Amino acid sequence: MAHIALYRKWRPETFEDVVGQGHITKTLKNQMKNDSIAHAYLFCGTRGTGKTSTAKIFARAVNCLNPHDGNPCNECEICSGIKHENMMDVMEIDAASNNGVDDIRELRENVKYPPTKGKYKVYIIDEVHMLSTGAFNALLKTLEEPPHYVIFILATTEPHKIPATILSRCQRFDFKRVKESEMVDRLAYICENMNIEVEKSGLELISRNSDGALRDALSILDQCLSFGAEKISYDDVIDVLGTVNDDFLFHLVSCILSQDTKSAMELIEQLIESGKDIHQFIKDLIEHYRNLMMTKISNQLEGIVNLSRESIERLKEQAEKINMHTITRAIAVLSQTSVDAKWTSQPRILLEVAVMKLSHPMLEQSADALMDRVQALEKIIQSGEIKVSREIESKEMNGEKKSIAMSKSAVEKIDHKEKVLPKGEIFEVLKKSWNEILKVIKKRKISLNAVLMEGEPVGMQDHTLIIAFNDGFEFHKEASAQGTEFIEKAIKEITGQKIKMRCLMRKEISSIQVSENESKENEETKEENKEVDKIETLFEDCNLKILD
Ligand SMILES: Nc1ncnc2c1ncn2[C@@H]1O[C@H](COP(=O)(O)OP(=O)(O)O)[C@@H](O)[C@H]1O
Ligand SMILES: [Mg+2]
Ligand SMILES: [Zn+2]
16 A cells, blocks of 8 residues: 555544644634634644644534534544545635636636535635735635635635735634644654654654644654654654754864864764755754753753753753853854855855854954953953963954963964065065955855964965964964965965965964064054953953053
């Protein structure tokens, strides 16, 4: 026998089977009992929430020979006629494919004849918002003076597209998204009836990923079943959904928090290799941050956070290491990434850039990122009597979020591994064109631009341009170095200079070069001082004093 999709096989038979829409089914049952049925209904709501199912139950109930408490018996001649779709009195019309004036005219002809067997003729018009203007007008005429034996049930996911004239003639019911717990219960009920063993955490994961649409949940369950296993486990669901398990999310966020970009990038590599869907993964990561946020604001997590007890414990641990605005910033960055990722053929790069931004707030200029940096400074300052000189502080502004002690030692530890020649004319040209070069690279390889931005052209060594990176930016240096050829091409394109390029850490560059750069640094100091002033105001706001 052909496989019948679960969501068809398990179409609700009575109003009680329809979950999560009690406000609607109760009203409909009462109308039936009180004989106060309307002639036109509008069922609105997301797909897969029970609109068609409820319409069909209602169509049977009003015609049933032995209704029980407002429900159809589902056994009498009429109920089974309707169920097997061989009763002309109940008609389902798909407005998406019958949306013309002629279709509705035909319907109006049909409406003239009273029901053959039942008490009512019921017309279920699905996707009614797809009707043409002419068709709506034709329908309106019928709705204005319907014969007493006619009931229209119009169903739509987009009620705002229905003309007001039609709306005003219908009794409107809004179908809600089905709650996760209600969904889990329904799925568990269906599995039990089919003798399928399934892990509850698996059902919870399905529900979480169905966005309130029970039909989607049943489709996912169907796919899990087609794996052929006797038991559906949490991991089976993960495989079907192409998501990752919680462990992976905890691990990635922990890398982000410790600014271990290298490991984070490796995890993303792993993600790609195992064929996971990036779009789904970004959503999962957002959900993880959302869970961290909930953990921070509430102790009562059951029902708010859909995770096992152990995972909630881990969530609490991780939440302690992260502050609220870092979380909200992460959610904002990732949400934007999720939107942008839809329009690119390279979602992976966007994910990498996002993770980079999260791990290194200094890559970003937003107020939130600045807050992150200020808080990091606060911690350092609170940790002891540290004298913050302007010079070093401006280095902080340049993006070295390492401790101040480290910046100092970095300055002291300059060793003499490489000698960079004094800059000549070529260097001047390159230096002037650097921003333009970066722009060209950004257009073609946004991730390369993101890392290279942290570097600075500092001089020439033979015929090689040296790009220096500050302490703490090893990752950026490495990543930039991997794009050497690409960068050299861009340099050639913009400046016409066929030269080589090399990335080095500042501490790898000899002190000769550092002094060569002094004049330039003076210019920059002015700019930086402005930044320092800004930061000082921030510090004052935080009631912190800078020792001068
Ligand atoms: N509220 C619900 N209660 C029980 N099952 C539901 C519900 N909503 C959807 N389903 C399941 O999804 C299938 C499709 O639902 P349907 O009523 O056609 O949704 P809609 O018309 O709102 O898109 C049903 O056959 C049923 O298996
Ligand atoms: Mg439907
Ligand atoms: Zn019946």
